[in-house]
Amino acid sequence: MWKRLLSRLNKLRFMLWVLLLAVAVVIVGFEVRGKLAQSEANLKSLEAAEKISYPVTTVILKPQTWESWRSYYGQGKAARTQDVTAFEREIVRAVHVQVGDKVKAGQTVVTLLTADRGAKAQARRTGYDEALLNYNRLNELKKKGGVSQSAVDKAYAALKSEEALLKGSQSTLQRTELKASLNGIVSARNVEPGEVAEIGRPLISIVDPSNMEAQLMVSKKDIFNIGKQTSVDIYVDGVRSAGWVKRVSPEAQTGSGLYPVVVGLGSDANVLPGTYVEGRFLVEKKDNVIVIPSDVVVYRGNAQSVYVASGDVARSVEVVTGTGRDGKVVVTSGLEAGDELIVSGNRNLYDGVSIAKNLDFGEDRQY
Structure with missing residues (x-):
């Protein structure tokens, strides 16, 4: 009987020790998991502390109208200008304007000597008057049968010849009065009284x-x-x-x-x-083109690229640019409306780096 009781006590004591050992193992396991979790959290905290987010400023690209001047x-x-010239070589009698004077169309600006031309014009007038009298006289005689029709026709031809010579002399006389053909201002005076006006030489210029x-x-x-x-x-x-x-x-x-x-x-x-x-x-x-600041373009050899924001990460995008002016350039390939372009803070960026958008980091940039 005592042996049986002692055997049961030994079994009970063994089971108690096993239970205590299991409880100890559980407690130790919880402590280890807690420490591991704490270590993992500390590691993540250290990784987050070591991770750098570069501050940048971005703009959303919109289509624009591009004008190149x-x-x-x-x-x-x-x-409208006029160079007053003489039609014949003649001595200048008078110059009526100075540089800066206002003139009107038809105003006489230079007068040439008229002595010889006046005498010739008077002689032509006399010749015309005589031819007219002769024609009228013969025409009256023909009516009375005193002369033939051929004599009258000959007198008429002589009259017309004298008339043409008279008009020519009058025209030549008028050309001694050199006139302005437009309203304007005298810009040059190239002749003085007493000088010879050569044919085609500008005497007065008017603008x-x-x-x-x-x-x-x-x-x-x-x-x-x-x-x-x-x-x-x-x-x-x-x-x-x-x-x-x-x-x-x-x-x-x-x-x-x-x-x-x-x-x-x-x-x-x-x-x-x-x-x-x-x-x-x-x-x-x-119309409807993408325009960006020229200084955001990164040049690597013949390649061109810019940085755009993809969430909180910077991405390098190759672009092709066209004409540019005033610090801006047209992008013909690589970007489209809606892309978020990084316009400030891109000096130290690389593809895939974390960014903090639209933070004030001391650069004054407008776009």
Whole structure:
């Protein structure tokens, strides 16, 4: 009996030790899992602390209208001018205007000597009067049968000849009064009384300042993009006014290789002959294109790329650019509307790096 009781006690004690051992194992397991979880959390915390997010500023790309203007230079000139010249070689009797004087169409500006021409005109007048009297006399005699019709016809022919000579002498006499053919201002006086006026030599130059234009010299690369419908702005001392293309020369000037383009000027341009002007031509216009700041483009050899935001990660995108001006450039391939372009903070970026968007990091950038 005692042996049986002792055996049961030993079994009970063994089971108690097994239970205690199992409880100890469970407790130790929980402690180990807790420490492992804590270690994992600490590791993740360290990894997060070591992970760098670069601050950047982004913009959402939208289609734009792209205009490319090109500047060319030249001088203003009057669209209507007159060089007063003599039809025959003669001595100048009087000059009636000075440089800067306003003149009207039909006003006499230079008078040539008329002594010889006046005498010739008077002689022609006398000859015409005699021929007229002779014709009238013979015509009356014919009516009475005193002369033949042929004599009258001969007298009529002589009358017409004298009439033509008289008109010619009168015309020559009138040409001694050299007149302005337009309203304007005297821009040059190249003769003085007593000098000889040579045939074709400009004596007085007159310009019409109410009708001004400018001749601008344009390079070959843009001449085919300029026509009468091309928009052009004129700048004089920084002041803008609208102009319009009047003529485009198809032939380049010898030496410079530039093509003359004549631009009409409005009255608000305040341009006088000889004034230097700047003309800005609209040589290119495109609608619905992507335009970006030129300084965000990264160049690696012949390749071009930009950084765009993909969530919280920067991605490098290859692009192809076109024309550019004023710090902006057209993208012809690689980007589209809706892309989120990184425009600031991209100096230290690389593909796949984490970013923190639209944070203030000390750069003042507008786009």
